[in-house]
Amino acid sequence: MLRKLFHDFIGVILPRTCIVCGRPLVPTEEVCCTGCTINMPLTHYNGEAGNPIERYFWGKIPIVRASAFMHYNPHTAYARIITQLKYNNRPEIGIYLGRLIAKELTNTNFFEGIDCILPLPLAWSRQLQRGYNQSERIAKGISEITHLPIDTKSIRRRKANKKQTQTHKLLRHENVKDIFSLANPSTSASPSSPLEMLGAHLGNTQTHTAQQAQQTEQLQTHALHPIHNTHPLTGKHVLLIDDIFTTGATLLSCSQALLSIPGIRISILTVGVAGQHRWGPKLPEECKR
Numbered sequence: 001m002l003r004k005l006f007h008d009f010i011g012v013i014l015p016r017t018c019i020v021c022g023r024p025l026v027p028t029e030e031v032c033c034t035g036c037t038i039n040m041p042l043t044h045y046n047g048e049a050g051n052p053i054e055r056y057f058w059g060k061i062p063i064v065r066a067s068a069f070m071h072y073n074p075h076t077a078y079a080r081i082i083t084q085l086k087y088n089n090r091p092e093i094g095i096y097l098g099r100l101i102a103k104e105l106t107n108t109n110f111f112e113g114i115d116c117i118l119p120l121p122l123a124w125s126r127q128l129q130r131g132y133n134q135s136e137r138i139a140k141g142i143s144e145i146t147h148l149p150i151d152t153k154s155i156r157r158r159k160a161n162k163k164q165t166q167t168h169k170l171l172r173h174e175n176v177k178d179i180f181s182l183a184n185p186s187t188s189a190s191p192s193s194p195l196e197m198l199g200a201h202l203g204n205t206q207t208h209t210a211q212q213a214q215q216t217e218q219l220q221t222h223a224l225h226p227i228h229n230t231h232p233l234t235g236k237h238v239l240l241i242d243d244i245f246t247t248g249a250t251l252l253s254c255s256q257a258l259l260s261i262p263g264i265r266i267s268i269l270t271v272g273v274a275g276q277h278r279w280g281p282k283l284p285e286e287c288k289r
């Protein structure tokens with residue numbers, strides 16, 4: 001009751017608007033208005049075998065399943081969902097997207113057999129700058145619906161890659177080569193919050209929230225051990241999460257690092273897939289601003 005009153009009060013002094021079309025949101029709407037949600041340029045891959053995301057990995061690495069939720073075109077209003085999440089301090093958008101994606105896939109077998117969710121890690125410097133990892137926020141939304149645990153400890157990113165837009169297509173795979181590594185005893189588990197990341201960078205002892213500790217207790221314990229047959233992800237089926245599938249180079253690089261764990265199985269899920277040639281339904285005129 002108090003929360004609703006608080007939200008109504010905030011709504012009066014600072015009206016919430018749809019991130020796509022800018023129209024005011026009604027209390028039951030979140031991030032996107034109903035019209036823009038209905039008109040989202042979904043891929044309708046629904047995790048089906050042989051979709052374009054899966055085909056990208058064929059012949060490169062073994063994966064179980066892969067899918068992307070919506071088409072991403074940076075020149076349409078729908079791109080604001082991603083740009084606001086990544087560059088305008090709107091972490092709640094990630095949770096919203098995660099819930100939306102999980103609900104879309106709930107009636108498929110996409111989550112079947114998956115043991116945990118692995119958000120693609122950011123380099124500590126970029127996460128410190130952004131304040132959060134957008135893939136972790138998306139993973140949190142998915143976890144709320146699927147109740148799968150999130151593992152932010154088993155893999156870390158050594159460095160931030162250059163922005164893909166600044167890199168020639170042919171150089172993108174080289175740009176992200178070997179930028180991921182598994183957690184080991186000397187580095188401990190990879191931290192998830194900016195302060196933890198800074199602390200880790202400075203060699204301080206890390207602390208975790210009670211929720212994080214509960215979700216990843218087993219994984220953290222084992223992440224402190226060398227990579228061997230008792231690694232916590234040995235024989236596990238992990239779901240790797242990223243925001244946009246552009247060239248696939250970053251996801252491929254992270255998957256290659258994970259594949260050094262014996263028996264690991266990998267599935268991949270992204271919010272968007274970039275590329276005009278894959279563009280789906282025509283957008284309403286009001287959304288092309």
Ligand SMILES: [Zn+2]
Pocket residue numbers: 018019020021022023032033034035036037
């Ligand atoms: Zn709208």
